[in-house]
Amino acid sequence: MPLPPEPPPLAADDDLPWVRRAQAGDLEAFDTLVARHQSAMSALLYRFAPNRSDLEDLVQETFLRAWRALAGWRAEKPFLHWLKRIAVRVGLDYCRARRRSPFSQLVEARDGDPFEGMAAAESASAPCEAGEVQAILAQLPPDDRALMTLLYLNEMPLAEVAGHFGWSLANAKIRAFRARHRLKTLLKRHGYTLE
Numbered sequence: 001m002p003l004p005p006e007p008p009p010l011a012a013d014d015d016l017p018w019v020r021r022a023q024a025g026d027l028e029a030f031d032t033l034v035a036r037h038q039s040a041m042s043a044l045l046y047r048f049a050p051n052r053s054d055l056e057d058l059v060q061e062t063f064l065r066a067w068r069a070l071a072g073w074r075a076e077k078p079f080l081h082w083l084k085r086i087a088v089r090v091g092l093d094y095c096r097a098r099r100r101s102p103f104s105q106l107v108e109a110r111d112g113d114p115f116e117g118m119a120a121a122e123s124a125s126a127p128c129e130a131g132e133v134q135a136i137l138a139q140l141p142p143d144d145r146a147l148m149t150l151l152y153l154n155e156m157p158l159a160e161v162a163g164h165f166g167w168s169l170a171n172a173k174i175r176a177f178r179a180r181h182r183l184k185t186l187l188k189r190h191g192y193t194l195e
Contacts (some may be wrong), residue, residue, distance in 0.1 A: 001183035020047055023070055023126060030062045030070070034063050037080060041087050047149045048091030058094055081163065087145070088164040096142045144179035 013019075015036065038059060045058045065086050073082055112183035140148070143165075150156045150164065164170035 013075065013078045019070070019073060019075075019079050022067075023073070030067060031077070033066075037083055039094060040080065041083065044084060044087050044154065047089050047154055048094055048146075054094070058087075058090050062090045065090065085164045085166070092142060093145050095145060101137070125135075140179070140182055143175070144182060147176060147179050147185060148173075 005062075015033060018029045018032050022033060041059045041062050042055060045055055045062065049055045049058050062083070066083055068085070073079065147161065147165075150161045151158065156164075158172050158176060159169055161176075162169050165172065167175065
């Protein structure tokens with residue numbers, strides 16, 4: 001019986017040549033990186049700011065921070081992973097500055113049940129009012145809101161979320177458990193359940 005073929009080698013970071021050139025001061029190379037990853041950053045940051053102008057500002061801020069910190073980037077992890085970490089911090093800063101919940105996009109996008117489409121949440125009774133949902137979610141700390149957003153709305157694996165926050169996987173598990181418990185408690189007070 002022949003041996004199975006060896007798996008292909010892991011692809012090198014496709015961004016590496018562009019990053020190296022950008023680190024040397026090549027603005028056109030950095031423009032290429034922006035073009036390659038702009039849609040991914042928009043998709044990630046949409047959960048923090050669904051308003052088009054705010055979203056564009058957050059994407060721009062992400063790339064501005066990346067440009068400023070580019071000299072410190074190391075090739076141990078893919079460039080996109082590093083860029084996503086910056087984007088999450090930009091989104092958190094936005095929410096903290098405005099005391100805004102990343103979940104509020106659900107309320108803005110739907111007229112009926114604001115939890116519709118969210119894998120972990122269900123209404124226990126009649127659909128609640130949008131203002132009530134915002135009030136409930138506003139009671140969560142910004143890190144909890146962002147954590148829940150990345151886990152449930154962006155369906156990001158916990159290990160990746162941990163990396164974006166700079167936490168260990170164990171720490172992320174504990175924080176996710178506590179954030180979920182806080183949300184359950186808040187929802188229960190208002191007559192809703194979280195499965």
